[in-house]
Amino acid sequence: MIKAETHRNGLCVVSPGVERLTAATAVVFKEEAGRLIDAGHDRLIIDLTDVSFIDSSGIAALVGLLKRVGNRGEIVVCGLASSVAQMFRITRMDRVFPSYPDSAAALVAVEAQA
Structure with missing residues (x-):
């Protein structure tokens, strides 16, 4: 289901591969994303470009991944x-997950922090 694109330093761009999370x-x-974390990818960029709707279960999945990464990485x-974006604001997850306009911008920002 997911699409993953691996970059250097344990960085991976992950797309859920669905329109509705x-x-x-x-x-x-x-x-599936958890398996990537277990394989050593502890810095994930979740690309939600193709996702037009997310509900509390989708938000919970992201929080679960964040807990799985723990202090050794970032999402x-x-x-x-x-x-x-509205759902992220309503649930205040916009304060938990840094957000970028696209994967290119996210890659630049996350790699700069390494």
């Missing part, structure tokens, strides 16, 4: 559609 798709996304998001 909901209870029906969030579990599989979390499991940022990019490409938030207005409805997705």
